[in-house]
Amino acid sequence: MQSIKKVGIFTSGGDAPGMNACIRASVRTALHAGKSVVGVYHGYQGMIDSNFEEMSSRSVSNIIQLGGTILKTARCKAFRTKEGRQQAYDNIKTAGIDGLIAIGGDGTFTGAEIFSREHNIPVVCIPGTIDNDLYGSDFTLGYDTATNTVIEAIDKIRDTAASHDRLFFVEVMGRDSGCIALNAGIAGGAEAILLPEKATAIQDLCSQLEIAAKGNKASTIVIVAEGEKNGGAYNVAKAVKDRFDFYDTKVTILGHLQRGGSPSSFDRVLASRLGFAAVRHLLAGSTRVMVGLWGNEIRTTPLEEALNNKAFKLSEDMLEMVEVLSI
Structure with missing residues (x-):
């Protein structure tokens, strides 16, 4: 794998509190490693529309406390087609992007998995969804x-x-x-x-x-x-x-x-840890993986495994507890 010189970062799917904190950590970690960073606006739609912006450390100042995502997000039907993904690839290569950080849920991960396999572009995903429904992380951003x-x-x-x-x-x-x-x-x-x-x-x-x-x-x-x-x-x-x-x-x-709303302390710290780890793994040669929190450790899970396993299983003890404590 060629050395990555320019990292593209985007958010996709539903927004979640903590996404901005994660963008901040990802951008600054990549810059600290001597890499250039490009923000992709409106997710996969932004790739198709060439909606890119070079990012500096100051680009992500004073956003750690903000809900939503400064990079915006959108659903993109065109990216579900091979022609749309080809257009997206052509645009990011023209922009010099040779590695991607994707922040989102299972739809984002599915798109990243297919895109990476079709065009051999490295991608590391970060779980950003309030539903907490992704296998490979005890908690997702925003939950x-x-x-x-x-x-x-x-x-x-x-x-x-x-x-x-x-x-x-x-x-x-x-x-x-x-x-x-x-x-x-x-x-x-x-x-x-x-x-x-x-x-x-x-x-x-x-x-x-x-x-x-x-x-x-x-x-x-x-x-x-x-x-x-x-x-x-x-x-x-x-x-x-x-x-x-x-x-x-x-x-x-x-x-x-x-x-909506300002992310909790937990989500800000989790976002920072995941953004930091995602860039580190990307630059070390990892691809098609998700970074997640296991216990108190950050680990990677192959995207295929994350997408094919159910994350949340109901605790029978917790269900029983609801009934017992409601009397």
């Missing part, structure tokens, strides 16, 4: 911040729920992963949690709520992951309301609130 955002919202909803003796259904992000729902639900003292990985019948939920009602609880909160099998918070709330007319039922959809 900690998003979970804390949900917990803060639950605490505030609990105040008004208790004031009015209300039953609140709070829908959180998680189309395929229940990480945010399960952990925020436990931390927020939820009476029940509905997850995409585990089908929960309305009758079972009603049984749990009946126990809560008999305990004369002043407030009841049910956390619903958006991908759970009953069709989301509004459908679940309607089904419960039809069975319990004594509940004053409300629904709150947190939505993209969970993606």
Whole structure:
């Protein structure tokens, strides 16, 4: 493999708190190693459009505390075609980019894996998604911040729920992963949690709520992951309301609130460690790998392995704990 002289850095897919801290660490690590750095705006779409900018150390000043991504992000249908990827490759070679750092989720990783194999360009990926659903890292960038955002919202909803003796259904992000729902639900003292990985019948939920009602609880909160099998918070709330007319039922959809905001201390440190490690591995000759946190160590996982394995398995102990602690 030829020595890499110019590193391209981009973010793709959904934004996540900590991406800017990761960009900062990646840029400065590459510059410290004597390499040039190019920021690719709008992810894979930016490669196709030649939307590049040379980056200096000052380009990433005062961004470690910012949510979102200064390099922007976009979905790109054209990159899914061989012709689109060829155009992207031609453009990055013209720009002199000979190695890539990709920050994003499984869609970003899939594109990077295919692109690298087709055009033999080195790429190292960094897991940036609030869903925490990538194999090869105990935590992904943005997950900690998003979970804390949900917990803060639950605490505030609990105040008004208790004031009015209300039953609140709070829908959180998680189309395929229940990480945010399960952990925020436990931390927020939820009476029940509905997850995409585990089908929960309305009758079972009603049984749990009946126990809560008999305990004369002043407030009841049910956390619903958006991908759970009953069709989301509004459908679940309607089904419960039809069975319990004594509940004053409300629904709150947190939505993209969970993606924004200043990253937590944990996410800033994790982002810095992953950005630093990704560039080091790229310059050392690694390609088609993801850097991730295992315990307290940064390790690499082949992209193929990261994409073909399920990251999050529900803890039966945690599920049981939800029911036990809700009495």
